[in-house]
Amino acid sequence: MKKSLLLCCFTLLFFSTVKSQTVPQKYKDLLQKLSKDISEKDPGTNLISFAKTMIGIPYRYASSNPSIGFDCSGFVSYVFKNFGISAPRSSSEFIVSGTPVKLENVKIGDVLVFTGSNRRVRRAGHVGIVAAIKGDTIQFIHSSSGKANGVTLTTLNPYYKSRFMKAVSML
Incomplete structure (x- = not known):
């Protein structure tokens, strides 16, 4: 910038x-x-800088409106749309969108697709954007209905690793 x-x-x-x-x-x-x-310059850097300005916006089911809140896919699609990049509005659509990327090769700006809160049901139910990579540690930004209850940064910890399904590049 x-x-x-x-x-x-x-x-x-x-x-x-x-x-x-x-x-x-x-x-x-x-x-x-x-x-x-x-x-x-890495195209994901500007995307994440913009996404971070929304940290703290509350979770709101079925919303992609920053004035009232976001659900996970509403947040991700809103961020990409701001940069003129078409992204799905539903987390399940990310399974068939973009270019698949191996987890060890993700870059800042790639999308991580997770199951819903029940990891045994292997159906996409949550998405976030890779925000930082430090060694083997991946941090992603997402709108969570959990403890954070809104847009937050989270480390790809064992809980999310057990729910991980796929990574895709939309850039």
């Missing part, structure tokens, strides 16, 4: 002060480097 702002400011300032059609090569190189740095 800071680099984008810097690039925009630099571009506006530079081109508003240049009187001739000739742009010095050192400025062209700097502009190209800034553009490349921004485009290579």
Whole structure:
């Protein structure tokens, strides 16, 4: 975000002060480097930054409205929609959406699909977005009807690992 702002400011300032059609090569190189740095940034980072602004919004069954709350898939679809990415509105639809990813290869911004609260019923019932990866520890952001009762960050702990079904990339 800071680099984008810097690039925009630099571009506006530079081109508003240049009187001739000739742009010095050192400025062209700097502009190209800034553009490349921004485009290579992990696309999931902005997605998660936006998602984190909603931490604490309460859980609300069948809702994708931040003014009243989110259910899990409502939260995930709302976050992706903000970036122009089409995502399912139902957690069960994530099983057949996106590109499958092995859990050991997930990236920030990938979607984790879980069973509902009964892990013995192997049917999708909950989703969250990978928010951080530190070594073997994965943290995801989701709207939970459990103890947190709303949008929260959770570590992929043994409880969620037992419910894990699939990871998919929507990016």
